[in-house]
Amino acid sequence: MIEDIDTTAREVVASLGWAPDWLVSLGVLAVTVLLALLAHRVLYRLITRLVRERDLFWRSLVARTEGPTRLALIIPALSIGASIAPLDGAQASIMRHVLAICFICLVGWVARTALHIWTTVYLRRFKLDSEDNLLARKHTTQSRILQRVAAILIVTVTAAAALMTFDGVRQYGVSLLASAGAAGLVVGLALQPLLKNLIAGIQLAVTQPIRLEDAVIVEGEWGNVEEITSTYVVVRLWDWRRMVLPLSYFIEKPFQNWTRENSSLIGTVFLYTDYTAPLEAMRRRLEEIVRASRNWDGRVVVLQVTDFKPATMEVRMLASASSAGRAFDLRCEVREQMIGWLQAQHPGALPRQRAEIDRLPADASWIAPRQEAVPAQ
Secondary structure, three states: OOHHHHHHHHHHHHOOOOOOOOHHHHHHHHHHHHHHHHHHHHHHHHEEEEEHOOHHHHHHHHHHHHHHHHHHHHHHHHHHHHHHOOOOOOHHHHHHHHHHHHHHHHHHHHHHHHHHHHHHHHHOOOOOOOOOOOOHHHHHHHHHHHHHHHHHHHHHHHHHHHHOOOHHHHHHHHHHHOOOHHHHHHHHHHOOHHHHHHHHHHHHHHOOOOOOOOEEOOOOEEEEEEEOOOOOEEEEOOOEEEEEOOHHHHHHHEEEEEOOOOOOOEEEEEEEEEEOOOOHHHHHHHHHHHHHOOOOOEEEEEEEEEEEOOOEEEEEEEEOOOOOHHHHHHHHHHHHHOOOOOHHHHHHHOOOOOOOOEEEOOOOOOOOOOOOOOOOO
16 A cells, blocks of 8 residues: 555656656645644544543643654654655765755654653652652652753753754864864863863752752751752742752852651740749740640750850740641740740749849938038138
């Protein structure tokens, strides 16, 4: 059947001998591309209907492969059209070159799509919105960074392979290889920021000093790691601002990571009271406050006197929580309820300024200054 279609197409082209060859060739190529697009549209709609009732993975898979499958049908259609069209030697050579570039781009596109699909399937097992999401954050961060690095490498290799199909570029590449020392030095200096962040991304993926949704303190600001790209990190601050930092920042500079091993934290509250404050009653009240709070994880609750000031006593209260956000809320609860309890039940325990006045003896006339009469001048 295919041979019959090919024979019929050649007969149709031969019947157009009155038209210029370039016009016939252009028309044949356009018709083959249109037929390929039509076939792709029909097949894509059919497959879309078949997976409409399936889960999200299959629907996403079909949606992601729409572009590559379209190009995969256009390339053989152009090849068939080039074999039918009356092309001369130069035109046929150009057409083969175009098809080679299209095939290289298709391979790169398929590789990048397969990388995205594999990452999506792999990360479906991990949920970032779970209560204990340390393992999920670890795998998600590692996969996202390596995915972006691999995508950059795929694009770079694809572009290089496509450019190497040109004779001039191939000769230039050979010249660069001949002088690899100087060329490598120049390229390394020019691409230093890109290469620096690329290597930093690989280091972050392997060592993982930060992960997605980690609670960190950078540049004196507290926030959560919201996004890690191939060149920068976005930190969502507590007041919804975003701080954007280069990847190399987390390799070269110190910062605090509050969720490095686990998300649990001990919240600290300092209270300055009078020396007469009832410590045992305060300790019992602290336990009542944290036990009634939904933010406490049931692990740590401590009240200690940590320092003496000239007029006050420093009391430190510790309470643990399952995450940085819960620890902050728990600290606020302890402050509010403890100070309210002291004001209502033990107002004398609040800081006071003392002054001591000595009483004078009954006969204190000797203290009064003497006033002597001054003789008139």
